[in-house]
Amino acid sequence: MSVFTFLACALLLTACGGGSGGASSSGSAAEPVADSQLSAQAALGEKIFRDTSLSASGKLACASCHNPDNAHAQTNDLAVQLGGPNLDVPGFRAVPSLRYLNLTPNFFFAADGTPTGGFDRDGRAGSFAIQAARPLLAPHEMGNASKADVVANLKRASYAEQFRQIFGAGIFDDADAAFDRITFALQQYQKEDGDFHPYDSKYDQFLAGKLKLNDAELRGFALFNNPAKGNCAACHISSKGADGSSPLFTDFTYDNIGVPRNMRIAATANPAYFDLGLCGPDRLDLNTRTDLCGAFKVPTLRNVATRKVFFHNGRFTSLRDALGFYVRRDTNPEEWYPLAADGSVMKFNDLPPQYWSNVNVTEVPYNRKRGMTAALSADEIEDVIKFLGTLTDGYK
Template sequence: MRASWRLILAAGASLILSACGGGGGGAPSGSSSSTSQSVGLTATAALGEKIFKDPSLSLNGNQSCASCHVADRGHAGPFSADPAHATETGSDGVSLGGRVAPSIRYLVFNNVPFGIDSEGTAAGGFFWDGRAATLAEQGKGPFLNPKEMANADVATVIAKLAAATYANEFKALYGQAVFNDPQAAFEKVALALQAYQKESPEFTPFSSKYDAFLRGQASLSASELRGLALFNTRDSETDPSKNKGNCVACHPSAIGKDGSFPLFTDFSYDALGVPRNWKVATNPAQFDLGLCDNGTDTINALNASTKAALCGKFKVPSLRNVGLRKAFFHNGRFTSLTDVVTFYVQRDINPDQFYLDAHNQPDVKFNDLPPAYRGNVNTTEGPYNRGPGDNPALSPAEIADVVSFLCTLTDGWAGSDLACQR
């Protein structure tokens, strides 16, 4: 179903990975990762780093890009310790984001513009719904989002930038009159943020235990190896009883033919029927439809039936650094990797344990989608292709092994196991 996009995306990502060092120079030959290289930033990227870390560019001077994309969380959301919150509070101190802040690490390798192939399969783009075509475009969004940095308009952002301690650096790079045209200056802000994410090795370290394993510099434990095997076991057309994780169908885990290291995403979209998270969705009449509601010209040009078939689909995220996250899926419904994998393998066998109403009572299956779109949910690929009375694709022990493997994908490994949100 996703084959045509996978070929295009894999080829494009491999080219960039090769150009950028591909996580240490390719095949397991002992080459070092990009974090061991001394990489200087261009003036544009250095400026982008200052913008990225500057809270003064928000409504109340208290939130920067780095506030929701924290380095020691794999550049994903920090998430509040308050259990009543599933997403982060905006600069106004009141508004909660509607979606979990995704990791922005390794996004430089997502180089295919958002599009839909002849089979109606979408891929590419940025954000959970693909509404931004480039890293630069994605960087603009939070400044103006009322639930995030909450600036009233572009002119407000640029006025704050003009008062920043590094304003003279911005003028030196783009001209003394740069702030006279707020929209043009805002475009340069976005390009600077993009340059920072593309050039800084902190966004592409390839320094996990699994990367070391691929280089022949580390050994995986017995549990991690079992988890890897389960992760990589694809659906069998001849013997469904052998079907296990099938995770690799959307999260490729192997070294590319050119030696590029895996990104653990195929950049596609899928409708998983994630349960409603009542900590985020307080209005029962509102639904986050994801891809079909991203507002792009590509989506808006589709006929009604084709567009409707995309409702409920969200971007397949990279699983790199997934063990550092504290909320999973676009709505933060689950808070541990064990719960996530359990949902994958038991969703259709025992839905009542996942689909609950606002009072924590059993609710209808796929309750975070309107009835008209529940048929879009993926029920044909493993491990979903089961029903009540069937055995799940993975046992509790096998789930634990898969989680052990996922914990090897955290960057910064130096010989000892790292903390993991099991």
Template sequence: MPLPLRPSDRPTVSIPAGQLRLRGVLCTLVATVLAIGISSALALWGERSNATAADAQQDVYEKFPEPPRTYDRAYARQRAADMAALGAVLFTDTALSASGKQSCASCHSPQNHYGPPNDLSVQLGGPDMQHAGVRAVPSLMYLQTVPPFSEHFIDSEEEGDNSTDAGPTGGLTWDGRVDRAAAQARIPLLDPQEMANPDIATVVEHVRAGPNADRLRKLFGGHVFDTDEKAFDAITQTLEYYQSQPELFAPYSSKLDAAMRGLARLNDQETRGMRLFAAEDKGNCASCHRFAVPGQLPLFNDFGLIALGLPRNAAIAANRNPSYYDEGLCGPMRKDLADHPEYCGLFRSPTLRNVATRKVFFHNGVFHDLRQVVEWYVTRDTNPEKWYPRKPDGTIEKFDDLPERFHENVNMDPPFGGKPGDKPALSPEEIDDVVAFLGTLTDGYYDPVKQRAAAQNTTAKAAAAGGTAATEGAAASPAPAAGH
């Protein structure tokens, strides 16, 4: 058996240098050809892919044309109805939140007159649904006629009298920092303590990838998703249209509305309460929550911003920081009026419609019972020990939810005012009467739409018979209820 060759004994093959160079050139050429082929294939695939995507996008543009710039009344009504219908769907869509568990309706409950669904001072939200807000949830009802915010609002009940400057008035939210429902809708969608989307692109992607994308394209055209801002504006517009439906958000269907149309009567206690509500030396509630507007069903609101000097609410997590204050019109949420100390502590007054069904009151949600609210109004200054804590020296720390340097902004008009020990403007029995009257402002007592239809039917039958018929509620200018 031959022994294996040692490395030094193995034969060597000598390849001429020219052949080596040729092999190198051939290898390089093959590699280059392969690279070019692969690159060309990838480029071709990319071009075809881009062409396919472009074709698909063009198909979308053709399928969903831009809405016409001009249109007739029938088209406008149908478009408004379609916008509101999509807005209703998005209003209840939990996919529009970071948690996937919260929608607009979670805080603005349709079953609770678009106010909070519970008695929590502030609602929970955020990505984990454990982030507490800092303000109570307001109702979204009866906001259609709220004027844009103005520092100097000129208005008067006397026709032609423009001499009265009502001061800061109007705007939506507790501090009036936006003027349109579409702008208001942006706030909870992007607030880290609410629906907590990090940016508008996230909201847009939820809709683009969801079942309502084509409905949005049908309304705004195939280009609606070309930019995030354009799509986000479209989304919030549908929410605004939804909130503009009078049958849902301004039905005027309370017992008082029925009484003003001659379809019901207030009982004795409710009538007494209405008089106390309006009397300047008693409740004086109508000074802010106006309802003596000729020819109109009342909104119970003058849209003004006012500092009430509320007690501090320990249930709000942010208030555990003793240096934190929600100063309303001058911050911290509103930024543009921070240099106006005279506005600190001012918050917009809400409508009192449906107030009897609420379980949380005022911007800081400090009260949870309507009778307690009325009692606080009339005893804030005469019995402050009932509402405010004591300082170490034993004195009452009034208006403890507002820095002391802004206490001069607190309203002192009746029923406020007086000094400790004075007689409150309302007795306990009178407080009960006012609360009873406020209960007549709850919608759902009757159906105005059905009533109008019945009245029109009665009129039509009478006309067909050649006679006359008295039509309930047909007066163009409803008369106030008895005792108003």
């Protein structure tokens, strides 16, 4: 299909292609900005989201790792963040952005058996509220020993009386009930505050007919959609929905692409440690589905150009390298995986051998063989990067 055809598709807004993080030691977050559009519960959730005193260290808030000024993602390039009472306990997965999650469906298996939806990188959480609970309690995140400890911290906060007014004078008498209200408030904040889903990128304005993309961005867009080239739109849908809704650049499905092991994660010092996504170790209900081992949720690509690390294990620290891995994983595996003593490439080294067959090797661009030409050239990767830059929020 020609570039002209793809650009025409873009202008017609039709599809042209195919089918919780750890904590950081960044300290207190910026002061909240009043939003008269938020409900009382959501406005309270914003205060909770930014409150470092709710952590065991007294220095960590939700906003420390999910910084509003960096698309609600991390601001450093650590593979995993540090948390716990002394901010010295390393996590296990890279911090995901919290942007554009409000339309995430509950986890389900589609008619063809495809796992879809759910919060967290393995889809184990069914709502914002459930997702919010773990960071408050995880030893490698905010590090509270119990729900009662979280509630006790909030009871001393400056907005404790506001919490009582909203949820009842006796709310602090029941730690479980109070903790549930904390996570509910966090949920409402993320659902209601437009900063989590502003749809104001250059691409959104392009779709609205308010501006044009430049030549490099249009070339990148065509490559992004082209099923014989980038084929990115197969999972990262770039067209408007049938109801005219703005694209989320994810289909909420899961994929196993054999991301290389990241030795910057402390847990990988143990050769027996593997993060298998859908089948564990965090998610337990699918641990017998060995066909799903190694699969992680397809993230939105909105704001991807602002990310500091890429993939569930933070293996790459540049968008260029992440895209290079996508298209050269199989044509030039020696660039991404370690070599064995005999000089052979140890592909898919972050999976036990019995799960190597789960890795996607059939869809473009993963259908290449060693020595073949990559699906995208270096110049084409640069054009795709230019297009992905148009997905950054706040374009003016």
